[in-house]
Amino acid sequence: MPSPADLESIILHTIASSGEVADSGKLAADQGVDHNVLVGVIKSLSADELISESTTPNSKWDLTEEGKAILATGASPEFQLFNAIPADGISLNQLKTQLGQVADVGFRFAMQNKWIAIDKSSGESTIQRKVDSVEDKAFNLLRDIGAASRDLAADDKEAIALAKRKVANLTSWKTFKLTKGANFALERKKAATDLTSDMITKGTWRQETFKPYNFAALGRPPSGGHLHPLLKVRTQFRKIFTAMGFEEMPTNNYVESSFWNFDVLFQPQQHPARDAHDTFFLLNPASTPASSFPPDYLQRVKTTHESGGFGSTGYGYAWQEAEAEKNLLRTHTTAVSSRMLYKLAQEGFRPAKYFSVDRVFRNEAIDRTHLAEFHQIEGLVCDHGLTLGDLLGTLELFFTRLGLKKLRFKPAYNPYTEPSMEIFSYSEELGKWMEVGNSGMFRPEMLRPMGLPEGVNVIAWGLSLERPTMILYGIDNIRDLFGHKVSLGMVRKNPICRLGL
Ligand code: PHE
Numbered sequence: 001m002p003s004p005a006d007l008e009s010i011i012l013h014t015i016a017s018s019g020e021v022a023d024s025g026k027l028a029a030d031q032g033v034d035h036n037v038l039v040g041v042i043k044s045l046s047a048d049e050l051i052s053e054s055t056t057p058n059s060k061w062d063l064t065e066e067g068k069a070i071l072a073t074g075a076s077p078e079f080q081l082f083n084a085i086p087a088d089g090i091s092l093n094q095l096k097t098q099l100g101q102v103a104d105v106g107f108r109f110a111m112q113n114k115w116i117a118i119d120k121s122s123g124e125s126t127i128q129r130k131v132d133s134v135e136d137k138a139f140n141l142l143r144d145i146g147a148a149s150r151d152l153a154a155d156d157k158e159a160i161a162l163a164k165r166k167v168a169n170l171t172s173w174k175t176f177k178l179t180k181g182a183n184f185a186l187e188r189k190k191a192a193t194d195l196t197s198d199m200i201t202k203g204t205w206r207q208e209t210f211k212p213y214n215f216a217a218l219g220r221p222p223s224g225g226h227l228h229p230l231l232k233v234r235t236q237f238r239k240i241f242t243a244m245g246f247e248e249m250p251t252n253n254y255v256e257s258s259f260w261n262f263d264v265l266f267q268p269q270q271h272p273a274r275d276a277h278d279t280f281f282l283l284n285p286a287s288t289p290a291s292s293f294p295p296d297y298l299q300r301v302k303t304t305h306e307s308g309g310f311g312s313t314g315y316g317y318a319w320q321e322a323e324a325e326k327n328l329l330r331t332h333t334t335a336v337s338s339r340m341l342y343k344l345a346q347e348g349f350r351p352a353k354y355f356s357v358d359r360v361f362r363n364e365a366i367d368r369t370h371l372a373e374f375h376q377i378e379g380l381v382c383d384h385g386l387t388l389g390d391l392l393g394t395l396e397l398f399f400t401r402l403g404l405k406k407l408r409f410k411p412a413y414n415p416y417t418e419p420s421m422e423i424f425s426y427s428e429e430l431g432k433w434m435e436v437g438n439s440g441m442f443r444p445e446m447l448r449p450m451g452l453p454e455g456v457n458v459i460a461w462g463l464s465l466e467r468p469t470m471i472l473y474g475i476d477n478i479r480d481l482f483g484h485k486v487s488l489g490m491v492r493k494n495p496i497c498r499l500g501l
Contacts, residue, residue: 002031007041012186015051015178025058025175035173042176049181050188059154059172061145067167070139071146073102079136081106082115082129089119089126109138109165142167226492230375230482233402233469234357237377240401241355246379249336251358257288259324261335263301264342265416266445268315269323273331280363280372282327290321297342298324300449310448329361332462333378334416338446341382341458345451351383357465368477369434375465377437382458388419391439391459395423404436404468412438416446417460425467429474436471437463 002010010031014021021027024042028035045051063071070076075083080102084095096103107127110116119128141158144150145168152159154170162168191211192199199205238248262274273279290298300309301319308314330336333356340354360376381394392409399407406426414420417440425436439461447458466478479485 001033004037004041007031007033007038008045008188009186011041011045011051011178012184012188015180015184016186019179021176021178023056023175024178035175039176042178045188046181048188048191049183050185051178052181053176053178055174055176057154057172058175059170061152061156061159062169062171063142063146064167064169067142067162067169068146070167071142074139076109076136076138076142077102077106078109078113078115079106079134079139081110082134085116085127085129087129089128091124091126095127138162228491229469229473229475230465233472234375234465236402237355237357237465240398241379243401244353244398246353246355249333249340249354249356249378251333251336251356254329254359254361255282255327256330256335257293257324258326258328259288259290259293259298259301260338261328261330261332263305263319263324264297264338264446264450265334266304266443267415268305268317269320270317271415274323276363278363279331280329280361282329285327287322287325287327290325293324294342297449297451304445304449308445310444312443312445314445331362332360333358333376334460334462337378337380337460338450341380341442341447341452342450344382349382349453349456351381353379353381355379366479368479369467371466371478371483374478374482377463377465378461380442380458380460382452382456384455384457386441386457386459388441388459391421391441391461394459395439395461399423399425399436399468402468402472404471408433412440414438414440416443417441418443423461423463425471427471427474430471430476434467434471436467437461 011021011027014027024038025035028038031038042051042053046053073080077099080099081095084090084098092103092107095107099106107116113134115129115131115134116127117130119126137158138161141150141162145152145159145162154172159168159170163170189209191209193211195205195210199208241248258274262271263269267273298321301324302321303309304312304314305319306314306317336356336358337354340352344350344352356378357375359373361373362370364370364372366372379394379398381390395409396407399405404425408424408426409421410424412420412422420438420440422435423437423439424433426433439459442458442460447456448454452458466481470476470478470481473481475481475490480487480490
């Protein structure tokens with residue numbers, strides 16, 4: 001049997017003398033080698049561009065063991081069954097005694113072919129012939145496949161029907177047509193993979209061809225390592241949300257327009273949170289053109305800010321498009337919720353439960369509980385007739401599942417929720433109450449302009465991922481958990497975590 005090196009030479013010489021190798025399948029057969037072996041040689045030659053290849057799809061039908069067994073009996077089960085039915089009909093049980101296993105399969109396909117019918121007129125159900133005579137097409141096809149005497153396409157409907165019955169099988173493979181490549185030569189010069197000291201001292205590196213680096217190759221995955229506590233708690237939140245039937249929202253944009261981050265949330269354009277103190281505005285690109293916001297929605301948002309609607313008087317100021325166009329690093333993932341709720345309203349309302357866990361940015365003074373960049377856990381439920389009780393219940397359930405049982409709620413204010421509640425959790429490790437999030441029921445001024453129907457409410461909350469993680473791991477200073485001051489030892493040891501994460 002030729003070696004890979006022999007095959008290489010055969011391919012190159014064939015191309016040199018006749019311009020091509022027309023069919024790699026034929027070459028493999030001629031040389032008595034497995035086609036896969038030849039493919040290895042072809043891939044390696046074409047990687048060095050000695051040859052170029054084009055593929056041809058091939059396929060072949062053959063019989064499964066069951067198909068071969070039918071072939072041996074000389075007729076398909078349905079044909080056998082049909083022929084076993086006397087002129088005045090017969091019961092299925094009698095057929096079973098007569099034909100054995102063949103009866104069930106035969107019955108199914110004879111029914112499918114509309115060869116037979118069940119007659120219940122006499123009180124007892126009997127099987128009757130519906131036609132006088134039938135042709136055993138399934139068997140004929142099996143016979144032809146077995147003898148390879150018919151050219152059958154891969155998408156032949158009848159053959160596919162046999163494959164569904166598991167009596168025939170399609171095998172597909174690719175063969176190649178080979179021609180000269182950009183670096184065609186009869187001899188392959190093996191490229192050097194390493195520059196050796198020998199090559200340098202003897203100067204032979206000048207004549208050497210070096211194999212180019214493959215920068216696209218994947219590295220070996222590191223075998224060690226530890227997950228950061230934030231990642232573990234994030235996974236935990238994901239599991240809890242998914243178990244509660246929530247869908248994850250797409251959060252893959254840190255840059256957002258003020259429109260989606262603030263305006264659609266009924267946050268007035270003079271709100272202090274928009275000031276450079278709390279928001280990182282972008283210099284480049286500084287804005288998103290208002291033409292990219294849905295025009296009728298933009299109009300409804302503007303009107304609601306200016307003069308209200310839906311039972312609201314609005315803020316009574318002149319709403320500026322230019323303000324809504326300003327780009328920023330999203331200050332909360334509620335921007336994602338607003339996009340999703342708008343989408344839901346456009347698609348036609350259906351009850352929905354959404355969540356996300358991703359990064360947000362705030363231009364804040366950094367201290368032991370605040371960072372300029374942190375993770376927010378966002379959740380919302382959108383349905384008819386939701387109440388504050390639903391919000392309290394959902395949050396209780398959710399935090400209990402995370403291992404935080406002691407919760408307190410405090411009335412708060414958000415421009416987009418009414419009522420609003422801050423959420424506090426007690427840390428046993430730190431012996432104190434900590435604020436873990438903010439929540440509320442989205443205002444009609446936010447929901448109705450989106451097009452969500454009257455009577456549909458949304459309960460929502462935004463939590464920091466860092467705070468519960470600090471509580472669970474007993475970490476007192478946020479800078480010890482996230483950011484450039486984090487000690488790798490903390491990541492490795494994961495001090496005390498009540499969840500055993
Ligand atoms: N967006 C709020 C925040 O950043 C959280 C929140 C979300 C409050 C949803 C109410 C409803 O704190």
